[in-house]
Amino acid sequence: MLTVPEFPMSLYPWQDTSRRGPFHLTAFLADAAERTPETTLTVDGMEFTYEQAWMNVLRIATWLQENGVSRGDKVMTVLRHSPDLHLITLAVAHIGAVMSVISPQIRGEAFRSILEEAEPACLFLEKTSHHLKAVAENIMTVWLGEGLNGGGWDEADFSEVMSTRPAWGMRFPGKSEDPAFLVFSEDVNPEGKHGVLLSHDKVRTMLSEKPRDSDGILSLFESAARPTLEIAALEAY
Numbered sequence: 001m002l003t004v005p006e007f008p009m010s011l012y013p014w015q016d017t018s019r020r021g022p023f024h025l026t027a028f029l030a031d032a033a034e035r036t037p038e039t040t041l042t043v044d045g046m047e048f049t050y051e052q053a054w055m056n057v058l059r060i061a062t063w064l065q066e067n068g069v070s071r072g073d074k075v076m077t078v079l080r081h082s083p084d085l086h087l088i089t090l091a092v093a094h095i096g097a098v099m100s101v102i103s104p105q106i107r108g109e110a111f112r113s114i115l116e117e118a119e120p121a122c123l124f125l126e127k128t129s130h131h132l133k134a135v136a137e138n139i140m141t142v143w144l145g146e147g148l149n150g151g152g153w154d155e156a157d158f159s160e161v162m163s164t165r166p167a168w169g170m171r172f173p174g175k176s177e178d179p180a181f182l183v184f185s186e187d188v189n190p191e192g193k194h195g196v197l198l199s200h201d202k203v204r205t206m207l208s209e210k211p212r213d214s215d216g217i218l219s220l221f222e223s224a225a226r227p228t229l230e231i232a233a234l235e236a237y
Contacts, residue, residue: 024172024200025093025180029054043083053087058166060091064122066164067140067156071096071173073121074182078102078111078129084144084158088124093200096174097121100182100195104128108135114184115139117195124158176201 029050032039037051048056069075075092077100079085085101092099100118102111104126112135123136126144133141133150143149144158179197198206 023176046083057090059164061094062167063161063164069121074098075122076100076120077124
């Protein structure tokens, strides 16, 4: 299991602690897509314009809403790092839902425990995580990869998600203090739960403590997170 989500190094608007007022994780991309739509950014090795990246985020967000995922619901991914994972994360945040990123190396029993605690409204799985579907019955599952969809009412292909017409006027429905990430660790809190919630504003605080990168690359994840940052930032769930 991941102990903390791995956060971006080079999203300067997130790291500006002088900014005041409401904050949410997708604000920088929505603004950039409007101001400089043709500017290119790199997401985990793949190039997009701001407009292309924002359109893809809105496609995913629109599909999630059309399939019953709403503010406060939890969405879980068991995926390797990829541009798709990053865009899914932003889409979940944009509709006010809560994202949980789980390592593809998780075992079935540990995954079952997480599902019982989190009660996610939707899962994103890939081929390497196919065996986990057996413990995720009746949970809407999006498969990243062809030939994995078993044709059940609770299964969809990612290609279907990405063919959704984006709702361009969609606005973030929540508040800065709303949860954005649900993080699982091996420690159990007094309520007997492993999960820890991080708000949109808490993520901004965490990012402000990170050094700035100069490579201009957009990445929602680093290869490792600092334990001291984890201790300072996590809030009891």
